[in-house]
Amino acid sequence: MSKKIAIVAGEPSGDLLASRIIKGMQDHQANLSFNGIGGPNMAATGMHIDYPMDLLTVFGYVDALKSLPKLIATYKGLEKRLLMNKPDVYVGVDAPDFNLRLEHKLKANGIPTVHFVGPSIWAWRYERIHQIREAVSHMLVLFPFETAIYKKEGIPVTFVGHPLASQIPLDTDIQQAKQALGLPIDAKVLAILPGSRSSEIKLLAEPFLKTAQLLAQRDPNLHFIVPLVNEKRKTQFNTIAKDIPVPNLHIYDKKVSDWPISWNVMQACDAALVASGTATLETALFKKPMVISYKLSPLVRKIMEWKSGQEKPYVPWVGLPNVLLNEFAVPELLQEEANPNQLSQACIKALEDVEYISDLKQKFHQLHLTLKQDTAQKAAEVILSLANR
CATH class of the missing domain: 3.40.50.2000 (Glycogen Phosphorylase B;)
Structure with a gap:
């Protein structure tokens, strides 16, 4: 039947x-x-x-x-x-x-x-x-x-x-990903992932780009890669970026493989500055150190508080990797803390602290096995x- x-x-x-x-x-x-x-x-x-x-x-x-x-x-x-x-x-x-x-x-x-x-x-x-x-x-x-x-x-x-844990390989080739994106093989790379929504680009592009400026002053050879979901978001991001010049900034909105362009960027980077959301879990599955950030407009924040009846989540974390690992494994800089000075300091650790990076990759590998x-x-x-x- x-x-x-x-x-x-x-x-x-x-x-x-x-x-x-x-x-x-x-x-x-x-x-x-x-x-x-x-x-x-x-x-x-x-x-x-x-x-x-x-x-x-x-x-x-x-x-x-x-x-x-x-x-x-x-x-x-x-x-x-x-x-x-x-x-x-x-x-x-x-x-x-x-x-x-x-x-x-x-x-x-x-x-x-x-x-x-x-x-x-x-x-x-x-x-x-x-x-x-x-x-x-x-x-x-x-x-x-x-x-x-x-x-x-x-x-x-x-x-x-989680289906993402089966779609994203346990091990990936960073050099191959850099080649696919036209990046120098030996370059240190920070991914900047400001989100896919207009409101996210509006609130996060400026502090993320100013963070990149500070990091570029410290290391002129550092490269920055930004995936954007479509031409519309790319235009919006470029409008903000033209007033905040960043050297070695590469912006992508077209696929270079069967994967979403954001996955190629995650694979190619050494660390990521990423808007809170599913992208943080994807970044963890690619075993990359990250700094999680987010901003809400005052109106959306008020609506959320009104709808939920609470000012903040029950758990002390916002980012999915931290929720799943039950600890502050990666930093979360939200609202007023999402400023260039604090973001850049957190990114330096994600790019340079060898022991921290190694420990984090082991945690993310085990998390991947659990979710797969x-x-x-x-x-x-x-x-x-x-x-x-």
Whole structure:
């Protein structure tokens, strides 16, 4: 008998992840049909796209408010479809605001629900655990420490590993990466990763570039490499950079291999100055010392405090490498501390302290081994076990 599986992913990373899970299920079992919200990777598996993923892809609170009417229309339309033509299981990939609400409705109507990528309740708004318990039949989590949280709350949970740990090799060739980017093989290189959003470039490009200026004064042979996600972000960054000249500055927005350009940059660098986010985990998987930084505008900071009801995370760390290692393994310089003087001093240690660098690389190697699981296989097994009940 054919099994119907509904899946919703709201961002490009979720589209790729969901497509691999779909292929994992297809390898396990025939006669599966898939529908829901997704992007090109999910469509390529044969999944029927009820609504394009672009409808859910919003960045930040302001964008979300502007997109509210289409988000509501999409939610109502998909909810109606799924309740009229019930799937055997529903899989929500990240996008917690959309997915948890829909999962709650579907579970109440007898449809098993799986949520992949647990919301960061360990950092913000732990009270969401009650909503998750009502909405989710089974949680699939990226990080091993998350399982204890859900087990304590009586929610079925499986650690499936982080897909990035399988995509990024355990060992990479720094000289090969430098050649691919047109860099001198013997040059010391600092990667500058100011983020992919307009708001991040706006707030971080200036302090990051001024940090590079200070470092270049100290070491005129130091090279700086900056990956930017597209031409628009490159133009925005260059507009700021023209008033803050930095020698040996290389800016990339085009792929030089099958990898995202940011990965080539991470592979080629000796250390990185990186905006807090997934890029910090990627940098750790490339075994690179880093300085984590971030700034929020006063308005966004107020909105976050209002929405979460807290001024800071429950855990003392912001960067994922520190959260996973349960220590301040790498420095975090946020808000007022994200200034050129403090950032440059931290970068000097990341570039020059041999003992510190060696110890950090060992920690990152062990972290990589822990997170490297057959994510698609593990997720597929859980989803199919619910679909076949």
